[in-house]
Amino acid sequence: MPYRISRLGLVEIRSLDLDRDLDYYLNVLGLQLTAREGKTAYLKGWDERHAYSFALTESDRAGMVRMAFRTVDPEDLDYYEKRLKDFGIKYDIIPEDYRRGRALRFTAPSGHTVELYNEMDYTGNVLPTVNPGPWPEGLRGIAPPRLDHTLVTAPEPGKAIEFFQTVLEFRLSEMLVAPDGTIIAAWLWQRPAPHDLAIVPGKPGGFHHAAFVVDSADALFRAADILAMHKARIDYGPGRHGITRGTTIYFFDPSGNRLETFGGYTAYQMDPDSRAIRWTQDQIGPAVFYYSQELNETFLSVYT
Amino acid sequence: MYTITLKPVGSTIACGPEESVLAAILRSGASVMFGCRGGGCGTCKMRLTSGQIAHGRCSAAVLLAEEKKCGRFLSCQARALSDLTIELSAANKYHVLRSWRRLSLLDC
Known part of the structure; x- marks a missing residue:
């Protein structure tokens, strides 16, 4: 059986104070900031090639907003859409999200909002794509790659x-x-x-x-x-x-x-x-x- | 400095204006149940029976408005604004550390 999901592409969690928490995520955990759009900040590890993998959204509580998995190929999204239909799982089509293409959104039996998508802007990691070194200098904090x-x-x-x-x-x-x-x-x-x-x-x-x-x-x-x-x-x-x-x-x-x-x-x-x-x-x-x-x-x- | 009285054990501890109630309890040489220490999980919830506190930033999912009215607060976020009396429950798992007693030559 081939595998059709390439990775956990996104985790979005809630923050009680976005300014305070963003400072922590950038300077202690050491993620890279892609953008801050209103009450949401989009982040990623330095070695991740797509636009973002982690989002923080200001709220009156903590916890998870959603998790999203990226499919290997665009056709895999169609494959999963058929499976959701075959198993009678209710889903919504999200035509687009920040720097991301079509997604299927549904609620898992665990109560979590789960999305599947394939297209997200390919922005590259922080290294050059030609003759790169093994890791970038000047990172802050723990700076996990992904x-x-x-x-x-x-x-x-x-x-x-x-x-x-x-x-x-x-x-x-x-x-x-x-x-x-x-x-x-x-x-x-x-x-x-x-x-x-x-x-x-x-x-x-x-x-x-x-x-x-x-x-x-x-x-x-x-x-x-x-x-x-x-x-x-x-x-x-x-x-x-x-x-x-x-x-x-x-x-x-x-x-x-x-x-x-x-x-x-x-x-x-x-x-x-x-x-x-x-x-x-x-x-x-x-x-x-x-x-x-x-x-x-x-x-x-x-x-x- | 304010004085916090912990019932039913009867301990009294000092609490500065800038530290959380949880920090004051831990600094006194006791152990007490707590979780995330960020106001998100609700594990360190306690009940105030007298005095004034500032609640700090707490998740509305784990400290409900009606709970606040009944004196509940998250000890990791709350700061004392006066002397306090706190009624601990079994869930708070409060106990003075044996090592601290030895350090203080209280219980050799």
Whole structure:
């Protein structure tokens, strides 16, 4: 089965104070600003080629507005439109959005607004396209190269996981199973990486975190230093997950949305015939926090 | 400096005008349940029984207008404007850290 989604293309979250939070996203997290249009700022990592991958919109609350996945080819959008029809999923066609073409918008059983799109302005990364160096100088903050994945909550995670598997053809890389075999949480992928999306139990539409790539031990500890120097609230880490093997720092933006640095250098790559790894519920400690081997108080209870 | 009385434990702590109630409690050598520390998740919610606070910037999804009227506030955002009395619940998981007691030679 070919994969038709190239990446998690966009996460949009809410900010209680856009001026304050934008300063944090530009100077502490170190994203690149594409544009600020009214109450929304459009951002991206320095190595991302399309116009933006992250949007912050001012609101009276925190949490997720939407997630959007980019298809590999334009025809894949038609393919998914047919699948949404075949499965009787109600969707809206969004003719255009900021620097983006047609999108299909629907609500997943988890309560999240999900979009699929293909066209977005190709603006290039910050490096030259001819004879580039390996990385740009003069970046500020943690400066992750790109958005990696998001983790969201669902009151009936099994239903949400099945929706993404069946209708959108995501595959499971790893899953957490109850003693009776029920899937409690799952890590889902289409591009060859451990996950583009993960779903855990919680309220409908809940936003657990969005993760940005920080791909070496040096960069991981440098990221932790920067967060602490700016007195950012670190929830956990630096550490490592049993699930995905990725390194992690969980931290919060000034409005209380959880973010993560996720380590590519320890996370494996998926092959098309990879089969899902199972974690048993009694091992959720090392599955989530490999070094402390215990779940902390906040992992499943604190999110926006 | 204002004085915060924490009921039912009966501890009293000092709180400066520029620090959050949560910061004052943590600085006193206690542990208490909190989450994002940004006013977004609602984990650090407490109940005020007397005194005046400034609520700060809190998500309307986790601190409802009717809750504010009943004295609820997010301790990570709220600042004291007078001496305060706070009624802690089990969900606040307040306890004085054993290491802090040792440091203060209170409980050797």
